[in-house]
Amino acid sequence: MNARDLDAYCDAHQPRFVDELVEFCRIPSISADPAHAGDVRRSAERLAQAARDAGFATAELIETPGHPAVYAERMVDPGLPTALIYGHHDIQPVDPLEEWTSPPFEPRIVGGELRCRGAADDKGQVWMHLKAVQAHLSTRGELPLNLKLVVEGEEEIGSAHFEQLIEAEATRLRADLCVVSDTAMHGRGQPSICVGLRGVVALEVEVTGPALDLHSGEFGGAVLNPLEALSRILASLRDPGSGRVTVPGFYDDVAELTGEERAQVAAAPFDEAAFREVAGDVPATFGENGYTTTERRTVRPTLEINGVWGGYQGPGSKTIIPARAGAKITCRLVPRQQPEVIASRVRAAIEAAVSAAVRVMVTVGDGSRPVLTPMHHPGVMAASRAMKEVFGADAYRTRAGGSIHPVEMFDRLLGLPSVLVGFGLPDDRIHAPNEKFDIGQFHAGIQVLTRLWDELAVSLPKRAHAES
Amino acid sequence: MNARDLDAYCDAHQPRFVDELVEFCRIPSISADPAHAGDVRRSAERLAQAARDAGFATAELIETPGHPAVYAERMVDPGLPTALIYGHHDIQPVDPLEEWTSPPFEPRIVGGELRCRGAADDKGQVWMHLKAVQAHLSTRGELPLNLKLVVEGEEEIGSAHFEQLIEAEATRLRADLCVVSDTAMHGRGQPSICVGLRGVVALEVEVTGPALDLHSGEFGGAVLNPLEALSRILASLRDPGSGRVTVPGFYDDVAELTGEERAQVAAAPFDEAAFREVAGDVPATFGENGYTTTERRTVRPTLEINGVWGGYQGPGSKTIIPARAGAKITCRLVPRQQPEVIASRVRAAIEAAVSAAVRVMVTVGDGSRPVLTPMHHPGVMAASRAMKEVFGADAYRTRAGGSIHPVEMFDRLLGLPSVLVGFGLPDDRIHAPNEKFDIGQFHAGIQVLTRLWDELAVSLPKRAHAES
Numbered sequence: 001m002n003a004r005d006l007d008a009y010c011d012a013h014q015p016r017f018v019d020e021l022v023e024f025c026r027i028p029s030i031s032a033d034p035a036h037a038g039d040v041r042r043s044a045e046r047l048a049q050a051a052r053d054a055g056f057a058t059a060e061l062i063e064t065p066g067h068p069a070v071y072a073e074r075m076v077d078p079g080l081p082t083a084l085i086y087g088h089h090d091i092q093p094v095d096p097l098e099e100w101t102s103p104p105f106e107p108r109i110v111g112g113e114l115r116c117r118g119a120a121d122d123k124g125q126v127w128m129h130l131k132a133v134q135a136h137l138s139t140r141g142e143l144p145l146n147l148k149l150v151v152e153g154e155e156e157i158g159s160a161h162f163e164q165l166i167e168a169e170a171t172r173l174r175a176d177l178c179v180v181s182d183t184a185m186h187g188r189g190q191p192s193i194c195v196g197l198r199g200v201v202a203l204e205v206e207v208t209g210p211a212l213d214l215h216s217g218e219f220g221g222a223v224l225n226p227l228e229a230l231s232r233i234l235a236s237l238r239d240p241g242s243g244r245v246t247v248p249g250f251y252d253d254v255a256e257l258t259g260e261e262r263a264q265v266a267a268a269p270f271d272e273a274a275f276r277e278v279a280g281d282v283p284a285t286f287g288e289n290g291y292t293t294t295e296r297r298t299v300r301p302t303l304e305i306n307g308v309w310g311g312y313q314g315p316g317s318k319t320i321i322p323a324r325a326g327a328k329i330t331c332r333l334v335p336r337q338q339p340e341v342i343a344s345r346v347r348a349a350i351e352a353a354v355s356a357a358v359r360v361m362v363t364v365g366d367g368s369r370p371v372l373t374p375m376h377h378p379g380v381m382a383a384s385r386a387m388k389e390v391f392g393a394d395a396y397r398t399r400a401g402g403s404i405h406p407v408e409m410f411d412r413l414l415g416l417p418s419v420l421v422g423f424g425l426p427d428d429r430i431h432a433p434n435e436k437f438d439i440g441q442f443h444a445g446i447q448v449l450t451r452l453w454d455e456l457a458v459s460l461p462k463r464a465h466a467e468s
Numbered sequence: 469m470n471a472r473d474l475d476a477y478c479d480a481h482q483p484r485f486v487d488e489l490v491e492f493c494r495i496p497s498i499s500a501d502p503a504h505a506g507d508v509r510r511s512a513e514r515l516a517q518a519a520r521d522a523g524f525a526t527a528e529l530i531e532t533p534g535h536p537a538v539y540a541e542r543m544v545d546p547g548l549p550t551a552l553i554y555g556h557h558d559i560q561p562v563d564p565l566e567e568w569t570s571p572p573f574e575p576r577i578v579g580g581e582l583r584c585r586g587a588a589d590d591k592g593q594v595w596m597h598l599k600a601v602q603a604h605l606s607t608r609g610e611l612p613l614n615l616k617l618v619v620e621g622e623e624e625i626g627s628a629h630f631e632q633l634i635e636a637e638a639t640r641l642r643a644d645l646c647v648v649s650d651t652a653m654h655g656r657g658q659p660s661i662c663v664g665l666r667g668v669v670a671l672e673v674e675v676t677g678p679a680l681d682l683h684s685g686e687f688g689g690a691v692l693n694p695l696e697a698l699s700r701i702l703a704s705l706r707d708p709g710s711g712r713v714t715v716p717g718f719y720d721d722v723a724e725l726t727g728e729e730r731a732q733v734a735a736a737p738f739d740e741a742a743f744r745e746v747a748g749d750v751p752a753t754f755g756e757n758g759y760t761t762t763e764r765r766t767v768r769p770t771l772e773i774n775g776v777w778g779g780y781q782g783p784g785s786k787t788i789i790p791a792r793a794g795a796k797i798t799c800r801l802v803p804r805q806q807p808e809v810i811a812s813r814v815r816a817a818i819e820a821a822v823s824a825a826v827r828v829m830v831t832v833g834d835g836s837r838p839v840l841t842p843m844h845h846p847g848v849m850a851a852s853r854a855m856k857e858v859f860g861a862d863a864y865r866t867r868a869g870g871s872i873h874p875v876e877m878f879d880r881l882l883g884l885p886s887v888l889v890g891f892g893l894p895d896d897r898i899h900a901p902n903e904k905f906d907i908g909q910f911h912a913g914i915q916v917l918t919r920l921w922d923e924l925a926v927s928l929p930k931r932a933h934a935e936s
C-alpha cells in the first residue's frame with residue numbers, strides 16, 4: 001500500500017506535531033497526587049479537544065469515581081472493521097525532583113530527545129495516534145476503518161476504575177482489535193510487537209512479635225525478632241542456587257513454551273552488557289537456571305520483594321527489637337497461572353515458613369491475569385508489515401515482563417485481543433527522573449500508525465452489517 | 469548499724485521529697501531534641517541547686533560540647549573511702565504522645581505511682597540520692613564517707629561527650645566505687661544488685677544492586693533484588709534450630725559462666741508467663757538452645773536486627789526492584805568479647821554471605837565493652853546488706869542485658885568498679901509512653917541509700933592519707 005501522501009503530510013507538519021506535544025506535556029497530570037486532580041482533568045479536556053481537532057467525530061470525557069478518561073470515535077461504515085486505540089493521559093510522580101536535569105514540566109528538546117515527564121509514557125504515544133488520524137483525514141478525507149479511542153486517566157495508579165468503565169461502556173468500546181502504544185521497541189532500529197504480558201498479583205506480609213518495640217539490651221536473645229523472622233520468610237521463598245521460587249506449586253500451571261515461541265523470544269538480539277547497563281549497572285544478572293535473561297524477565301514467572309520495613313530507619317542506632325515488620329511482594333505470572341491461585345500458594349508457603357514465636361498476617365492485593373495474543377493473529381501480521389515498511393526491518397514478536405491492566409481487562413471483559421505497537425526505546429527512563437522520548441521515534445511511529453490503519457482495514461474480517 | 473534516726477527523718481519529710489521530685493520532673497529535659505536544649509540546662513541548674521540544698525559542699529555545671537552535666541562533692545576526710553554517684557538528668561523523647569494517658573510533663577500520682585517522663589529513668593533515682601545525703605546531714609551533721617556526684621545530661625543520646633568529660637575530670641572523679649541508680653529491681657519485694665552489663669556494638673549493612681529502582685515487571689526475574697539479598701544475609705546470621713548466631717568466631721571469646729555465677733543467675737525467680745507479658749505478649753520465647761531465658765538475655769551474647777528498610781513502604785503496591793536495601797544490627801556482648809573483634813567477624817560473615825550479583829557495604833558504629841563487678845566485691849556486699857535491711861530479703865546478684873555506657877567508661881578509663889543499685893520496677897515503661905515510678909520504691913530506695921553510705925564507710929578500705 002502506498003503511503004507517500006500520508007508521509008508527505010507528516011513531514012510537512014513535523015514541527016507542529018512536536019510543538020503540540022510539548023504543550024500537552026506541560027500539564028502535570030499526576031494521577032497519584034490528589035493535589036494534581038485538576039491537572040489530570042485539564043489534561044483530559046485538552047486531549048478531547050485535540051481529538052476533535054484531529055478529526056474524531058465525537059470526543060468527550062468519561063467520568064469515573066477518580067480521574068476522567070477521554071473517549072472519541074469516528075465510525076466510517078458499520079461494515080468496516082473497528083479498531084480501539086487505548087492509551088493513558090495520566091503520568092507518574094516526579095520525585096526525586098532533585099535528580100532531574102531540567103524541570104519535568106518544562107519540556108526541552110536536547111539531542112533529538114524530548115525531555116519531560118510523560119514524554120514516552122504515554123503522552124507522546126497517545127499524541128502519535130491523534131496525528132496519524134489527522135494525517136489520514138487531511139490527506140484522504142476519510143479513514144479506511146472505524147476508529148475508537150479510549151485514553152485513561154488512572155493507568156499510573158493501577159487503572160482503579162477502568163474495569164467499571166469498560167463494563168459500563170461495553171457497547172461503545174466494542175471493536176475487533178485493540179491497539180496499544182504504551183511500550184518500547186526492542187531497540188533503536190529494532191521494531192517489535194508485544195504479543196504477551198505477564199500477569200501480576202500483590203501480597204503484603206506483616207510479622208508481629210511483641211506488642212511494642214522492646215529494648216534490645218533487655219530482651220535481645222530471648223524473643224524472636226520480627227525482622228529476623230521476616231528475613232527468614234523472605235529468604236525462604238527462592239532458592240539461591242537454582243534461582244527458582246520455592247513456593248510449592250508455583251510453577252504447576254505454567255504453560256511451557258512451544259519451540260516456535262522459544263525461538264521467537266531468542267530471535268530478538270540480547271546484549272548482556274547493554275542489559276546490565278539498562279538495569280542500572282547491576283554487577284551480574286541473576287535468575288532461574290535453564291532460562292535466558294529474556295525468558296526470565298518475560299515468559300517465566302517470578303516473585304519479587306518490592307519493599308520491606310520494620311524498626312528504626314533513621315540516623316545512628318536505636319537498640320530495639322521492633323514490634324512488627326512487613327514486606328510487599330508481587331509475583332509476575334505467565335499464561336495459565338491464575339492470580340488467586342498463586343496468591344494462595346504463596347500465602348500458604350509464608351504461613352508454613354513462619355516460627356511459632358511470632359505471628360504472621362498475609363494480605364492479598366490486586367491481581368491481573370497474563371495475556372497472550374496469538375503470534376499469527378491478523379492484527380499482529382498487519383502491525384508487522386506496517387513496521388517493516390517504516391523501519392526496514394522485521395518486527396520481533398516479543399512478550400513483556402510487565403502487566404498492563406487494561407489489556408488484561410479488554411481480554412477478560414470484552415474478549416478483545418490487543419496488539420502492542422509501542423515506539424519508546426529501552427532507555428526512556430519511564431517512571432524515573434529525566435524521562436525522555438526520541439523525536440525520531442515519534443515521527444516514525446506516526447508513519448507506522450498511518451500505515452497500520454490501511455493494513456488493518458484489509459486484514460481484519462469485514463463486517464456483514466452494522467453493530468447492533 | 470542503726471538507721472532509725474535516718475528513717476525518722478525520711479518518714480517525716482516524705483511528702484516534701486515527692487513534691488520536690490514532681491517539680492523536677494516538670495522540666496522536659498529531652499536531650500535528643502535540640503529544641504529542648506534550654507530545658508536540659510534548666511534541669512542541670514535545678515539539680516545543682518538541689519545538691520547544694522541537700523548539703524553538698526560544692527555543686528556546679530560541667531559544660532560539654534553538648535548538654536551540661538552536674539558535679540557535686542562533699543569531702544569529709546581524705547582518709548575516708550570515697551564513693552562516686554552517677555546518674556543522668558536528661559530524659560527520653562515522649563512520642564507517641566497520643567498514647568500517654570496524662571501529659572508526660574504534668575506529673576500525676578495515681579495509685580501510688582508517679583506518672584511522667586523521667587520519673588524512674590532517671591530523675592526519681594537521682595533525687596533519692598540527694599535526699600539520702602540530706603537525711604544524713606540533717607540527722608547526724610556529717611556523712612560517714614566522702615561523696616561525689618556526677619549527673620550527666622546526655623545519657624539518653626549515648627553519653628556522647630561523657631568519655632571526654634571523664635578524661636578531663638579524671639582527678640575530681642577519682643573514687644573507690646561508683647554507685648549507680650539507673651536500673652530496676654528484679655521485682656516488687658525482690659531487691660537486686662546488678663553486677664554486670666552486656667557490651668554492644670552496632671553495624672549497618674547496605675546492599676546495592678541496580679543504580680536506580682527498576683520496574684519489577686520489566687526486570688523481575690532477571691536481576692537479584694537487593695531486598696532478597698539482604699533478607700538472605702540477615703537470615704543467615706542465626707540458625708533457627710539452635711538459636712545460635714552463625715557468625716564464625718562469634719562465641720570464641722565468651723567467658724563461660726562458673727557454676728556459682730550460673731547458680732546466681734538461676735536464683736532470681738523467673739516466671740515465663742510474666743516475662744512474656746512484659747515482653748509485649750510475645751507468642752513464645754526464643755533463643756539459644758541450652759540456656760535459660762534469663763541467661764539468653766543477660767549473660768549470653770546476641771545479634772539483633774534493629775531496623776530494615778528498602779523499596780516501597782507506603783500504601784498499596786509499587787512494583788519496583790529497589791536500588792538498595794539496608795539494615796541496622798546490634799550485637800550484645802558478654803565478658804571477654806571485644807566490640808571491634810565481634811564487629812569485624814560479623815562484617816566478614818556478611819561479606820561472605822552476599823551474592824556477587826549485588827554489592828554490600830558494612831559500616832561499624834559505636835561499641836561499648838561488657839563490664840562485670842566481682843560478685844564478692846565489698847561494695848556489692850555492702851549494698852546487699854543495706855537492701856536486705858530495708859526489703860527484708862536477700863538481694864539477687866543479677867546481670868543486665870543492656871549496656872550503660874558510663875559504667876563501661878568508668879571501668880575502662882578510671883578502673884572504677886560500679887555497683888548498680890536501682891529501685892525501678894520491671895513494668896516502669898521507661899523509654900515508652902506512660903513511664904511511672906513507684907512512690908513506695910522511691911521511699912524505700914532512699915532508706916537503702918542512707919544505709920549504703922554507712923555500710924560502705926566500714927566496708928571499703930580506709931585510706932592512709934589524703935588523695936594526691
